[in-house]
Amino acid sequence: xxxxxxxxxxxxxxxxxxxxxxxxxxxxxxxxxxxxxxxxxxxxxxxxxxxxxxxxxxxxxxxxxxxxxxxxxxxxxxxxxxxxxxxxxxxxxxxxxxxxxxxxxxxxxxxxxxxxxxxxxxxxxxxxxxxxxxxxxxxxxxxxxxxxxxxxxxxxxxxxxxxxxxxxxxxxxxxxxxxxxxxxxxxxxxxxxxxxxxxxxxxxxxxxxxxxxxxxxxxxxxxxxxxxxxxxxxxxxxxxxxxxxxxxxxxxxxxxxxxxxxxxxxxxxxxxxxxxxxxxxxxxxxxxxxxxxxxxxxxxxxxxxxxxxxxxxxxxxxxxxxxxxxxxxxxxxxxxxxxxxxxxxxxxxxxxxxxxxxxxxxxxxxxxxxxxxxxxxxxxxxxxxxxxxxxxxxxxxxxxxxxxxxxxxxxxxxxxxxxxxxxxxxxxxx
Amino acid sequence: xxxxxxxxxxxxxxxxxxxxxxxxxxxxxxxxxxxxxxxxxxxxxxxxxxxxxxxxxxxxxxxxxxxxxxxxxxxxxxxxxxxxxxxxxxxxxxxxxxxxxxxxxxxxxxxxxxxxxxxxxxxxxxxxxxxxxxxxxxxxxxxxxxxxxxxxxxxxxxxxxxxxxxxxxxxxxxxxxxxxxxxxxxxxxxxxxxxxxxxxxxxxxxxxxxxxxxxxxxxxxxxxxxxxxxxxxxxxxxxxxxxxxxxxxxxxxxxxxxxxxxxxxxxxxxxxxxxxxxxxxxxxxxxxxxxxxxxxxxxxxxxxxxxxxxxxxxxx
Ligand SMILES: [Zn+2]
Numbered sequence: 092x093x094x095x096x097x098x099x100x101x102x103x104x105x106x107x108x109x110x111x112x113x114x115x116x117x118x119x120x121x122x123x124x125x126x127x128x129x130x131x132x133x134x135x136x137x138x139x140x141x142x143x144x145x146x147x148x149x150x151x152x153x154x155x156x157x158x159x160x161x162x163x164x165x166x167x168x169x170x171x172x173x174x175x176x177x178x179x180x181x182x183x184x185x186x187x188x189x190x191x192x193x194x195x196x197x198x199x200x201x202x203x204x205x206x207x208x209x210x211x212x213x214x215x216x217x218x219x220x221x222x223x224x225x226x227x228x229x230x231x232x233x234x235x236x237x238x239x240x241x242x243x244x245x246x247x248x249x250x251x252x253x254x255x256x257x258x259x260x261x262x263x264x265x266x267x268x269x270x271x272x273x274x275x276x277x278x279x280x281x282x283x284x285x286x287x288x289x290x291x292x293x294x295x296x297x298x299x300x301x302x303x304x305x306x307x308x309x310x311x312x313x314x315x316x317x318x319x320x321x322x323x324x325x326x327x328x329x330x331x332x333x334x335x336x337x338x339x340x341x342x343x344x345x346x347x348x349x350x351x352x353x354x355x356x357x358x359x360x361x362x363x364x365x366x367x368x369x370x371x372x373x374x375x376x377x378x379x380x381x382x383x384x385x386x387x388x389x390x391x392x393x394x395x396x397x398x399x400x401x402x403x404x405x406x407x408x409x410x411x412x413x414x415x416x417x418x419x420x421x422x423x424x425x426x427x428x429x430x431x432x433x434x435x436x437x438x439x440x441x442x443x444x445x446x447x448x449x450x451x452x453x454x455x456x457x458x459x460x461x462x463x464x465x466x467x468x469x470x471x472x473x474x475x476x477x478x479x480x481x482x483x484x485x486x487x488x489x490x491x492x493x494x495x496x497x498x499x500x501x502x503x504x505x506x507x508x509x510x511x512x513x514x515x516x517x518x519x520x521x
Numbered sequence: 522x523x524x525x526x527x528x529x530x531x532x533x534x535x536x537x538x539x540x541x542x543x544x545x546x547x548x549x550x551x552x553x554x555x556x557x558x559x560x561x562x563x564x565x566x567x568x569x570x571x572x573x574x575x576x577x578x579x580x581x582x583x584x585x586x587x588x589x590x591x592x593x594x595x596x597x598x599x600x601x602x603x604x605x606x607x608x609x610x611x612x613x614x615x616x617x618x619x620x621x622x623x624x625x626x627x628x629x630x631x632x633x634x635x636x637x638x639x640x641x642x643x644x645x646x647x648x649x650x651x652x653x654x655x656x657x658x659x660x661x662x663x664x665x666x667x668x669x670x671x672x673x674x675x676x677x678x679x680x681x682x683x684x685x686x687x688x689x690x691x692x693x694x695x696x697x698x699x700x701x702x703x704x705x706x707x708x709x710x711x712x713x714x715x716x717x718x719x720x721x722x723x724x725x726x727x728x729x730x731x732x733x734x735x736x737x738x739x740x741x742x743x744x745x746x747x748x749x750x751x752x753x754x755x756x757x758x759x760x761x762x763x764x765x766x767x768x769x770x771x772x773x774x775x776x777x778x779x780x781x782x783x784x785x786x787x788x789x790x791x792x793x794x795x796x797x798x799x800x801x802x803x804x805x806x807x808x809x810x811x812x813x814x815x816x817x818x819x820x821x822x823x824x825x826x827x828x829x830x831x832x833x834x835x836x837x
Binding site for chain 1: 607608609627629630631632634635638651652653654655693696719720721722724725
């Protein structure tokens with residue numbers, strides 16, 4: 092049996108249809124029941140079908156920190172979260188700043204086979220922010236890199252940022268900026284505000300993010316280049332991106348699931364699971380980010396899945412590592428923050444988690460609608476009910492989730508990559 | 522009262538008054554013929570100090586010994602930052618020793634909270650200063666000192682005008698004092714250059730001012746905070762002299778205080794920087810008294826948290 096019949100599935104929350112997946116593509120979509128032979132039928136009563144999800148921002152830690160994540164374990168977690176393509180960030184060891192390293196990551200992704208792993212290339216050599224990496228070599232390698240980022244670090248030097256924006260035009264690349272003014276955030280621990288003032292933790296001010304985004308949208312406008320802003324986290328950042336888009340600047344932006352749901356109040360526990368960069372912000376920021384995602388100012392939800400070993404989180408807050416895992420909770424968090432609140436429809440969620448991220452990453456094969464002849468990248472979601480999030484079934488090698496113990500809506504039933512099930516009944520399909 | 526003392530905000534009004542009243546009683550007892558009370562005999566108290574602070578450690582140690590507890594001093598070198606032993610491993614060691622209370626001093630804000638919340642230790646955790654967060658026993662001894670001088674050792678501090686001057690941004694003493702003094706009804710004004718005020722301070726339960734000279738005449742208790750010279754390297758202020766001119770307590774400023782006002786400092790002092798020798802040793806200064814009061818207040822904290830035998834019982 093090679094194909095699947097999705098019986099009575101609601102595509103993006105619309106009227107029920109039968110969807111036939113065969114030969115790696117969607118071969119039929121019908122309002123009348125289909126009766127093909129030699130395929131496995133999945134009863135989809137109550138389930139929603141969406142185009143497979145695309146993540147623009149994943150940290151896989153291989154090469155270098157295979158104790159916290161490998162390409163294999165991270166991409167398995169991605170599949171369980173409904174993803175069919177992920178962008179592996181460049182801050183590995185060695186850094187993904189050469190054709191050799193990006194090809195290695197790309198190859199490991201192919202071998203694992205859980206989803207398409209698209210390496211992100213570093214903008215500067217070693218992420219040091221001083222010299223451009225060989226961007227064209229990475230673009231023309233087997234890994235076909237189109238997204239470049241020094242994520243974890245900001246390309247703070249304005250002339251280097253300008254040159255990078257210009258240079259990648261030659262191969263339709265995009266610079267994904269981690270917007271963090273370094274001097275304004277030295278030793279910063281959490282959002283700068285009332286809570287940080289009480290906790291005595293060094294503040295990470297909103298202006299450190301907003302000043303870089305302001306500069307970068309003006310640079311992108313000046314040189315006519317594409318800019319992507321990673322993990323916007325403040326109300327002010329949403330305003331700036333909205334303004335830039337209204338001027339016609341080619342800027343796109345992403346928000347993480349955790350910034351859509353959690354606030355800096357959680358830092359009061361001093362539990363380093365809530366330590367992340369950019370930091371959790373105020374409730375006003377969460378509301379503005381939701382609004383920005385709903386009205387399309389923010390183009391994409393990206394996980395910033397950042398695995399860390401236990402010892403890097405089981406210590407003093409100020410010594411703990413920044414970051415949270417998030418691939419397997421992403422869609423449930425988005426459903427909880429955006430669907431259950433009535434801010435977005437499933438069709439809009441699909442736009443922000445599949446269509447637009449695929450476009451930003453220049454993935455022609457992804458983010459396609461569920462229609463006859465399209466590649467069969469499909470995720471089946473059961474949106475009914477909510478449950479306490481646990482680490483049961485966690486495929487990541489790390490456990491640093493901020494959502495443990497929280498009630499979230501929905502669950503992933505199945506994921507199909509080119510017509511092959513990577514996940515069935517909520518479990519990896521080997 | 523809660524099992525741990527991590528923040529001044531852990532204390533209700535009743536808790537705070539109870540600690541102050543208990544400290545008065547204990548002070549009277551040990552000032553008398555009985556130098557040592559048997560209330561915590563057989564209990565183990567650990568001083569876990571990740572940061573050098575001889576004065577705080579000695580104060581807690583004296584308090585514990587006057588209550589007949591066994592005291593273990595554990596000076597941990599470094600933290601996980603400097604790749605020393607982790608907080609967790611140290612805590613598990615102390616648990617194995619059967620510590621009834623752990624008094625912790627740490628350079629990381631929140632370290633005491635983590636110790637208390639982790640489940641690594643069964644005993645009470647007392648925060649003896651964590652990073653730039655809090656130092657609740659210091660706030661209690663400051664309140665005790667103010668109450669003695671301004672309220673005849675009774676009740677709360679309703680309406681007492683307290684001015685706290687200096688590096689509020691990096692001060693755990695200021696954070697704990699603002700919280701406790703609000704609980705006790707005092708009217709607190711923080712004075713510092715704007716660069717040394719925390720972002721978000723407008724939401725604290727106190728007033729703020731950048732002008733020490735305007736606040737001085739109506740101040741009843743003046744608390745000078747230690748300021749570190751290195752701060753000027755990060756552009757918090759241009760020079761030590763400029764800081765002293767604006768925010769130091771020199772002899773002239775001290776004379777602008779009302780005769781009944783008291784001058785306090787948590788120590789150690791930088792004489793000539795935030796406070797002149799004349800002001801530190803002058804008639805209004807209660808700085809030496811603060812040290813003695815520290816022992817009484819810490820006895821009260823240990824006594825109440827560890828639930829020792831009643832005072833009446835032991836004083837017989
Ligand atoms: Zn980042």
